[in-house]
Amino acid sequence: MKNLIDLHLHLPLGKKEETEDMLHVASELGYKSVGIPLPKRSRQDLTNDLRKVCISHGLDLITRVDLSPKSPKDLIRDLRQLRRRFELVSVNCQSKAVARQAAKDHRVDLLVFPSINPRQRFFDLAEARLASQGLAALEVEMASLLRHCGSHRVRLISCLRKEVAIAKRLKVPIVISSNAHDIYEMRGSHEQISLATLFDLESNLAREAVTRVPMSIVKRNREKLSPSYVARGIRVVRRGKSCDE
Amino acid sequence: MHIDSVQHLDEKRLMKAIWGKVYQLFGEVGASQTALSKIDYNEEQAILVIRCSHKRLESTIAATAAITEVDDEASIALRVVAVSGTLKALRNKLSKRQC
Numbered sequence: 001m002k003n004l005i006d007l008h009l010h011l012p013l014g015k016k017e018e019t020e021d022m023l024h025v026a027s028e029l030g031y032k033s034v035g036i037p038l039p040k041r042s043r044q045d046l047t048n049d050l051r052k053v054c055i056s057h058g059l060d061l062i063t064r065v066d067l068s069p070k071s072p073k074d075l076i077r078d079l080r081q082l083r084r085r086f087e088l089v090s091v092n093c094q095s096k097a098v099a100r101q102a103a104k105d106h107r108v109d110l111l112v113f114p115s116i117n118p119r120q121r122f123f124d125l126a127e128a129r130l131a132s133q134g135l136a137a138l139e140v141e142m143a144s145l146l147r148h149c150g151s152h153r154v155r156l157i158s159c160l161r162k163e164v165a166i167a168k169r170l171k172v173p174i175v176i177s178s179n180a181h182d183i184y185e186m187r188g189s190h191e192q193i194s195l196a197t198l199f200d201l202e203s204n205l206a207r208e209a210v211t212r213v214p215m216s217i218v219k220r221n222r223e224k225l226s227p228s229y230v231a232r233g234i235r236v237v238r239r240g241k242s243c244d245e
Numbered sequence: 246m247h248i249d250s251v252q253h254l255d256e257k258r259l260m261k262a263i264w265g266k267v268y269q270l271f272g273e274v275g276a277s278q279t280a281l282s283k284i285d286y287n288e289e290q291a292i293l294v295i296r297c298s299h300k301r302l303e304s305t306i307a308a309t310a311a312i313t314e315v316d317d318e319a320s321i322a323l324r325v326v327a328v329s330g331t332l333k334a335l336r337n338k339l340s341k342r343q344c
Contacts, residue, residue: 025249146313186322188324191309191310193303194302194310195311197303197304
């Protein structure tokens with residue numbers, strides 16, 4: 001499968017051997033790009049080192065920051081400080097107010113709902129309506145399906161089924177990522193697509209959720225972060241002398 | 246499927262884990278519809294060949310993908326290497342990959 005992307009690979013950044021192992025497995029599974037969450041205060045040399053390791057495995061690094069704000073104010077502050085430093089911004093929506101703010105803010109790329117308690121997952125119709133007007137996509141992390149079992153997994157699948165149905169209805173983009181913490185939680189595209197059928201995401205949509213959708217988000221953000229970007233719809237085509245001269 | 250595990254796993258334990266996960270996710274009726282059976286297991290290359298109904302291919306792959314441990318101890322990941330309608334085509338695909 002072309003342009004296979006895993007937007008959330010949780011690398012143990014301090015452990016070189018395990019990091020190398022996970023990147024090797026990602027490459028073997030056919031991924032072309034991997035999104036790696038970095039600490040908010042990460043230094044540029046860490047990113048550069050990581051990029052070199054990724055390139056050595058034939059992978060393209062997508063820098064990502066995971067925000068877990070307690071209030072909409074915290075979210076806005078974090079976005080102001082961090083948006084231009086990372087290619088991807090995801091928000092762990094732990095309250096309804098944060099979820100709503102994240103869905104309508106154009107600087108947020110991914111909405112994540114980590115809880116398995118249906119009352120603490122805020123992706124309802126109102127949230128989806130806001131997300132469809134903005135740019136945020138719903139991120140489904142497959143590792144949570146693998147980690148939970150029994151009644152917890154039943155609840156999680158049920159929540160995901162409802163959320164995916166709402167996202168499909170309001171045309172909110174869906175992204176499937178692994179959120180793997182070790183090589184045993186990493187899965188290939190075929191497995192991801194099959195697992196997505198558990199919560200009624202059709203194969204063609206699931207395929208897009210691991211290829212086209214994440215690719216378009218990354219492409220859009222890279223364009224925005226490039227020096228030639230001025231504003232939406234405006235970019236520098238050529239630099240030269242002033243027209244008057 | 247390629248089996249990624251540090252521990253040595255015999256085919257009985259593997260198939261028990263797969264059946265267990267199929268039961269867990271789809272119940273007895275769903276499990277019966279998969280028509281799951283083992284064809285071959287190459288311990289050296291850690292390649293397991295299984296047969297299932299093509300109508301329940303996605304369910305079978307979902308069940309094998311959901312396996313993360315065997316007998317609550319060995320960490321494991323089962324990953325699809327190739328899917329084919331006939332064993333001959335499957336073996337061709339596998340030999341091409343090894344080349």
